[in-house]
Amino acid sequence: MKNYLGLVKYLSPYKQKIVLYFACILFSIIFSVVSIAMLFPFLQIIFNNDNLILNPPKLEFTSAFFINTLQYYLSQIIIHHDKEYALGLVCVFIICAILLKNASMYLSYYILGPIRNGMVIQIKNKLYDKILSLPIGYFSEQRKGDLMSRMTNDMGELEIAIVNTLEGLIKDPVTVLFYLGTLVFLSPQLSLILLVLLPLAGFIIGRISRSLKKQSNTAAEKNADSLSIIEETLSGMRVIKAFTAEKFVQNKFLKINDELFHLKNKMNFKRDLASPASEVMGIIVLCVILWFGGRLILENKSFGLNGAAFIMYIAIFSQIINPSKSLSTSFYNMQRGTAALRRIEEIINTTNVIFDLPEAKQLDDFKHSIEFKNVTFAYSDGVILNSINLVIEKGKTVALVGSSGAGKSTLADLIPRFHDVTAGELLIDGVNIKNYTLESIRNQIGVVTQDPILFNDSIANNLLLGKQQASQQEMEDAAKVANAYQFILQKENGFQSNIGDRGSKLSGGERQRLTIARALLKNPPILILDEATSSLDTESERLVQDAINKMMKNRTSIVIAHRLSTIRHADEIIVLQKGNIVERGNHEQLLALGGLYYKLIEMQEVK
Numbered sequence: 001m002k003n004y005l006g007l008v009k010y011l012s013p014y015k016q017k018i019v020l021y022f023a024c025i026l027f028s029i030i031f032s033v034v035s036i037a038m039l040f041p042f043l044q045i046i047f048n049n050d051n052l053i054l055n056p057p058k059l060e061f062t063s064a065f066f067i068n069t070l071q072y073y074l075s076q077i078i079i080h081h082d083k084e085y086a087l088g089l090v091c092v093f094i095i096c097a098i099l100l101k102n103a104s105m106y107l108s109y110y111i112l113g114p115i116r117n118g119m120v121i122q123i124k125n126k127l128y129d130k131i132l133s134l135p136i137g138y139f140s141e142q143r144k145g146d147l148m149s150r151m152t153n154d155m156g157e158l159e160i161a162i163v164n165t166l167e168g169l170i171k172d173p174v175t176v177l178f179y180l181g182t183l184v185f186l187s188p189q190l191s192l193i194l195l196v197l198l199p200l201a202g203f204i205i206g207r208i209s210r211s212l213k214k215q216s217n218t219a220a221e222k223n224a225d226s227l228s229i230i231e232e233t234l235s236g237m238r239v240i241k242a243f244t245a246e247k248f249v250q251n252k253f254l255k256i257n258d259e260l261f262h263l264k265n266k267m268n269f270k271r272d273l274a275s276p277a278s279e280v281m282g283i284i285v286l287c288v289i290l291w292f293g294g295r296l297i298l299e300n301k302s303f304g305l306n307g308a309a310f311i312m313y314i315a316i317f318s319q320i321i322n323p324s325k326s327l328s329t330s331f332y333n334m335q336r337g338t339a340a341l342r343r344i345e346e347i348i349n350t351t352n353v354i355f356d357l358p359e360a361k362q363l364d365d366f367k368h369s370i371e372f373k374n375v376t377f378a379y380s381d382g383v384i385l386n387s388i389n390l391v392i393e394k395g396k397t398v399a400l401v402g403s404s405g406a407g408k409s410t411l412a413d414l415i416p417r418f419h420d421v422t423a424g425e426l427l428i429d430g431v432n433i434k435n436y437t438l439e440s441i442r443n444q445i446g447v448v449t450q451d452p453i454l455f456n457d458s459i460a461n462n463l464l465l466g467k468q469q470a471s472q473q474e475m476e477d478a479a480k481v482a483n484a485y486q487f488i489l490q491k492e493n494g495f496q497s498n499i500g501d502r503g504s505k506l507s508g509g510e511r512q513r514l515t516i517a518r519a520l521l522k523n524p525p526i527l528i529l530d531e532a533t534s535s536l537d538t539e540s541e542r543l544v545q546d547a548i549n550k551m552m553k554n555r556t557s558i559v560i561a562h563r564l565s566t567i568r569h570a571d572e573i574i575v576l577q578k579g580n581i582v583e584r585g586n587h588e589q590l591l592a593l594g595g596l597y598y599k600l601i602e603m604q605e606v607k
Contacts, residue, residue, distance in 0.1 A: 010119045011115070011119070011166075013118070013122070017114070018166075020107075020111050021111045021112055021115070021166070021170065022170055022174070024107045024108035025105075025174055025175070027100070027101075027104040028101045028102070028104035028105045028108065029174065029178045030178075031097045031098070032097075032319065033182055033319075034097050035094050035097035035101065036316055054079075057069055057072060074090075115166065116159065116166070119162050120155065120158065120159045123155070123158065123344065124151070124155055127150070127344055127348055130350065133352055134350060134352060135352070135354045135418060135420075136419065137379075137419055138350065143224065144228065145225065145229070145230070146221075146225075146228060148224075148227050148231070149223050149224035149227045150224070150344055153227075153340075154340040154341075154343050154344050155340075155344070157337055157339070157340035158341055160337060161334050161338065161340065161341070162337070171323075171326075172323045172324075172327035175323040176323050176324060176327065179320045179323075180194065180320070182316055183313060183316055183317060186312065186316070187293070189296070190289055190296075190313065193288060194285065194289070197284075197285045218263060219260065219264055222256060222259055222260040222263060223260060225256045226253065226256045226260060229256060230253075233249055233253075281324075283321070285317075286321070290314060293310055294310070353420060354417055354420055354438070355438075356437050360434075360435055360437045361435060361436060361437070361440075362436070362437060362440040363428060363429075363436040363437070363440040363441055363444055364440070365525075366394060366428065366429065366525040367394065367429050368393070368430070369391055369392060369393050369394060369427075369429065369430075370391070370392040370526070370556070371392075371427040371428075371430075372388045372389060372390040372391075372414075372426055373389060373424055373425045373426070373427060374388075374423070374424035374425070375387070375388040375423070376388070376421065376422050376423040376424055377407075377411075377414065377419060377422050378422045384410045385414075385579045386578075386579045386580050387424070387580075388580075388581060389581070390574060390581070392556060392558065394525070394556050396556060396572065397556075397570045397572075398557070398558055398559070398573075399559045399570040399572070399573045399574065400412065400558065400559065400561065401561050401564060401567070401573060401574070401575055402575055402577055403600075406578065407578075407579045411576070412558050414426055415433075415526070415528065415558065416441060416445045416447070416528070417433060417434075417441060420434070428441070444524055444525055444526050445526045445528060446466070446519035446520075446522050446523075446524035446526070446527050446528070447519065447528045447530070448519050448528070448530065449530045450530045450560075452511035452512050453502075453515070454499060454502055454503035454506075454511055454514060455502075456499070456501045457498065458493075458497060458499070459494075459495050459496070459497055462514060462518060463475050463478065463479070463514070466478075466518040466519060466520075466521035467522050467523070472495070475495060475517075475521060476495075478517045479517045481520050481547065482514070482520055482547040483513050483543045483546060484514055484516070487513075499514075513543065516544065516547045516548065517547075519551065520551055525555060525556060526557075526558075527551065527552060527556070527557045527558070528560075529548060529552075529557060529558070529559045529560065531559075531560050531563065531566075545566060564597075564601055564604055565604070567587075569587070570586070570587070572584060572585065573587060575595075575596050582596055583595050583596055583597050
């Protein structure tokens with residue numbers, strides 16, 4: 001049962017609705033039992049003149065007293081009216097009971113719907129909020145396909161599990177227990193057989209389902225692999241076609257899908273076995289009771305259980321079979337649901353190492369400097385930055401250069417707290433960056449990356465990421481400074497034109513100028529530029545570089561440079577190698593040193 005507590009805890013906001021759901025279920029069961037309980041004693045009286053009861057039975061808490069009381073009142077109706085009148089009254093009574101039963105059942109479903117949907121939305125929102133709050137480093141270690149699988153397929157499994165949890169923990173157990181209670185009341189002796197046989201049947205069904213949760217985990221992982229391949233195929237279609245690798249990726253996809261096919265078949269075989277297995281077990285138990293109870297009545301050893309009561313007993317027991325089948329199916333789906341919940345909660349319960357301290361304050365304005373004081377940053381597999389000491393004064397431009405893997409991007413990522421330092425301190429205006437709120441730090445920073453990150457939306461909405469409340473005039477001004485205004489006007493719908501997936505409807509230069517316009521609209525005092533021109537053609541590079549030069553005016557800029565020609569006028573150039581600062585100075589000073597920077601310049605032939 002502890003496996004289901006993860007699901008049950010999400011029910012807490014719906015306590016009142018669950019109580020109403022329980023009440024509706026209870027009423028539906030009561031009316032069902034009443035409709036059965038009334039039928040057999042009444043029919044025995046109506047079709048047998050010798051069974052009329054003229055005197056009220058003596059009060060006692062037995063099934064015989066209950067049946068005899070019903071028969072006494074029906075006998076009075078027959079005596080004062082006739083049998084046709086009594087039969088009609090029985091029919092009306094049973095119809096009313098069935099109507100009330102189904103009305104109660106419908107109300108239970110009416111109450112269940114918002115609970116189920118509310119829980120799904122609650123968990124989905126919680127998962128999405130967590131994904132948004134996790135640091136950048138988390139996503140470099142995870143596959144996008146796996147994250148998408150958890151948010152789609154696992155959420156679908158969870159929705160089914162929520163319904164089955166409510167039914168498996170409330171509806172079906174209450175139904176079975178109520179019917180069992182009625183059976184014990186009718187005949188404690190016969191019910192002893194149930195207390196032996198039903199747990200045995202439950203044990204057999206439980207043995208069948210034991211491996212289902214493990215298989216559900218494996219299936220979810222295979223499904224995530226499938227989604228990852230689809231995502232990689234869509235994003236890498238140009239490369240796949242260029243290298244005629246269609247067959248290669250197809251075989252990879254087919255292999256995963258074939259494994260998933262066989263695994264899901266095994267799971268479905270076990271799940272689908274639940275209902276017939278429950279029914280077979282129920283019929284076996286019914287036949288045992290029929291044989292044993294029938295013998296008792298035939299031999300007059302039934303301890304007050306007459307023929308009518310025995311028929312009623314069998315009829316009520318037959319009503320246990322369907323909820324028992326449903327209970328076993330619910331149990332299977334709950335197993336699958338707990339496996340899905342475990343995968344979802346792996347993300348929800350991930351420790352977020354980058355967070356606001358309780359006493360964190362607002363960084364309202366960047367005034368003086370950014371300072372790296374003995375900063376070290378390391379992943380589990382090695383040191384990326386080692387004892388970095390660097391001061392970036394307000395209004396200055398600092399360029400970071402070095403070979404790939406030297407730590408340039410990591411150093412820049414520390415400023416907006418995409419990562420936190422492993423050792424040392426990073427200070428803004430003399431205050432440790434951890435003492436500011438994340439939001440207020442990032443409000444002071446604009447980022448333009450080498451790979452333009454745009455969304456499948458309009459140009460305007462992509463720009464508004466920089467400043468959600470910006471006016472049309474502000475967007476136009478930012479676009480003009482970024483040399484993007486003219487190409488935007490040439491689009492059919494101007495600023496409302498959709499740019500496609502990742503800006504696929506725009507050229508490389510247009511995409512980059514749009515990201516610059518987005519950063520300009522935010523108007524931050526600090527800029528981080530991750531070589532925004534390295535992948536552009538000459539004309540686009542000129543337009544983008546011109547936009548960058550305009551954007552950098554009167555701002556503090558950290559420029560990650562691959563094309564060294566773009567950083568000649570930087571106030572300071574920091575040369576990194578294997579996580580260490582090996583040279584620093586302006587362009588002329590570093591050329592005079594004749595060191596690593598000189599060699600990098602020489603290789604690019606821009607001296």
